Amino acid sequence: MNNLMIKLMLICMVSMVTATVYADPEKDKQLLTDFFKARFAGVPLQEFANGSYAYDTIGRASWEAIEEFPPYEIAVDEGEAMWETPFANGKSYQDCFPDGPAIGHKYPHWDDKQGKVVTMALAINQCREANGEKPLKYKKGSINNILSYVSFLSRGKKTQVVIPENNKDAMAAYEDGKKFFFTRRGQLNFSCATCHIQNAGMKIRSEVLSPALGQTTHFPVYRSKWGAVGTLHRRFTGCNKQVRAKPFKAQGEQYRNLEYFLTYMSNGLELNGPGARK
Amino acid sequence: MIRKSKRLLSMTGALFIAASLPTSVTLAEASGSNIEEGKKLAFTRSKGNCLACHMIKGGDSPGTIAPPLLMMKSRFPDKKVLKAQVWDASKRNPETSMPLFGRYEILTEDEVDKVVDFIHSL
Amino acid sequence: MKIVTIIILSIAISLISSVAVAGDQKAAESAIAAAEQSRKKAASVDGEWRDTGKMIKKAQAAMKDGKFDKAIKIANFAERQGQYGYEQAVSQKTLTMPSYLK
Numbered sequence: 001m002n003n004l005m006i007k008l009m010l011i012c013m014v015s016m017v018t019a020t021v022y023a024d025p026e027k028d029k030q031l032l033t034d035f036f037k038a039r040f041a042g043v044p045l046q047e048f049a050n051g052s053y054a055y056d057t058i059g060r061a062s063w064e065a066i067e068e069f070p071p072y073e074i075a076v077d078e079g080e081a082m083w084e085t086p087f088a089n090g091k092s093y094q095d096c097f098p099d100g101p102a103i104g105h106k107y108p109h110w111d112d113k114q115g116k117v118v119t120m121a122l123a124i125n126q127c128r129e130a131n132g133e134k135p136l137k138y139k140k141g142s143i144n145n146i147l148s149y150v151s152f153l154s155r156g157k158k159t160q161v162v163i164p165e166n167n168k169d170a171m172a173a174y175e176d177g178k179k180f181f182f183t184r185r186g187q188l189n190f191s192c193a194t195c196h197i198q199n200a201g202m203k204i205r206s207e208v209l210s211p212a213l214g215q216t217t218h219f220p221v222y223r224s225k226w227g228a229v230g231t232l233h234r235r236f237t238g239c240n241k242q243v244r245a246k247p248f249k250a251q252g253e254q255y256r257n258l259e260y261f262l263t264y265m266s267n268g269l270e271l272n273g274p275g276a277r278k
Numbered sequence: 279m280i281r282k283s284k285r286l287l288s289m290t291g292a293l294f295i296a297a298s299l300p301t302s303v304t305l306a307e308a309s310g311s312n313i314e315e316g317k318k319l320a321f322t323r324s325k326g327n328c329l330a331c332h333m334i335k336g337g338d339s340p341g342t343i344a345p346p347l348l349m350m351k352s353r354f355p356d357k358k359v360l361k362a363q364v365w366d367a368s369k370r371n372p373e374t375s376m377p378l379f380g381r382y383e384i385l386t387e388d389e390v391d392k393v394v395d396f397i398h399s400l
Numbered sequence: 401m402k403i404v405t406i407i408i409l410s411i412a413i414s415l416i417s418s419v420a421v422a423g424d425q426k427a428a429e430s431a432i433a434a435a436e437q438s439r440k441k442a443a444s445v446d447g448e449w450r451d452t453g454k455m456i457k458k459a460q461a462a463m464k465d466g467k468f469d470k471a472i473k474i475a476n477f478a479e480r481q482g483q484y485g486y487e488q489a490v491s492q493k494t495l496t497m498p499s500y501l502k
Binding site: 373 | 477480481498499500
């Protein structure tokens with residue numbers, strides 16, 4: 001009986017602590033979801049994975065036309081070739097990622113041993129370097145091919161970022177990313193939230209602002225403006241420059257933590273990358 | 279000899295005084311040129327870029343983030359209040375979506391005055 | 401006599417102007433150093449603005465060209481940018497959720 005009592009008490013205590021640890025991110029996600037449900041009544045939740053095309057009917061029409069001959073197809077094919085080609089030492093990506101390549105939904109995640117958020121891009125380069133290969137650049141170039149391949153094969157998998165229970169460091173990374181998102185920066189004094197929550201759906205000149213909800217499901221993304229596929233951190237860089245803030249390092253701590261927070265906000269939404277955008 | 283140098287001195291003196299006169303005079307009423315220059319600044323992407331968020335007569339593809347700029351004299355009877363808004367919009371609304379054109383020196387004070395003259399004329 | 405006066409006068413003038421130039425150079429260097437310090441301060445709180453570093457480079461180039469007034473003007477603006485960026489970041493030290501998300 002005593003043993004059972006102790007076990008019950010322990011369970012109560014643990015669940016109280018975990019309840020505290022999980023309370024905020026889930027609350028954040030709920031607030032964000034409620035906001036978008038209210039602003040865009042009638043739009044199914046999964047549609048937000050299509051960005052502004054969830055509510056910009058004119059933009060959506062051109063996008064659907066583009067998707068008939070997806071501009072990211074070549075990247076996916078080249079990514080497949082990369083995945084299948086062994087490294088000089090005979091090993092391959094499959095050895096680093098035995099569950100791969102459909103593993104997009106497993107990133108980003110908190111890596112306790114490394115004490116940081118690990119993104120898909122970071123993991124790819126860590127795999128390369130562990131096998132004597134040169135790391136790839138994080139914004140442009142061939143990393144987008146292998147990311148497109150992983151992303152394409154991961155379509156349909158649900159976003160499921162986990163903040164490990166009772167892990168202060170992981171929670172701190174989430175909070176850091178969240179703070180980044182809501183902090184005004186640059187000479188133009190905008191936060192990510194200014195455009196992607198507060199003014200989502202409005203037009204800045206002729207561009208319809210996309211929602212923060214669903215923002216990470218479709219990366220890497222082919223942008224007509226780039227004429228190429230680019231990474232999430234490339235887009236972070238561009239956005240920061242546009243508000244006249246000095247951008248941070250791609251795959252540096254700020255952007256990885258931001259990715260951690262932002263992806264958590266899309267938990268439950270199906271991955272649908274690579275995407276195609278203006 | 280002496281008369282020549284006296285003339286030279288008085289000419290130099292006159293030139294000096296003329297050169298030190300202020301080159302621009304602030305008028306209570308907006309001058310036509312101020313409004314024209316203000317419009318150019320308002321419509322230039324690297325300057326006011328007002329069309330990014332505001333509908334303005336004479337500009338195309340305006341954004342919809344902020345109110346259209348018309349009937350400005352009835353909305354801002356006091357031009358100083360309009361200037362304060364352009365200078366630092368966060369004073370009236372801490373959650374503003376408007377850049378702080380004066381406070382963060384996106385525009386110089388002279389440029390702000392010209393933009394304000396233009397906007398006030400709408 | 402007249403020629404000697406002219407020679408002495410021109411030497412004096414060039415000495416005075418070179419001292420003035422050296423003084424302006426010092427002022428420009430000091431303004432650029434202050435700007436760089438201000439930029440670093442903003443960077444230390446992740447608040448650096450996009451153009452501050454570019455401006456400092458422009459000021460350095462102007463100084464090299466002997467355009468000291470221009471260098472000082474640009475450097476002073478860069479210094480202010482560093483200040484604004486620092487204050488902007490520090491004023492948001494504690495995250496407060498916006499009213500539209502409560």
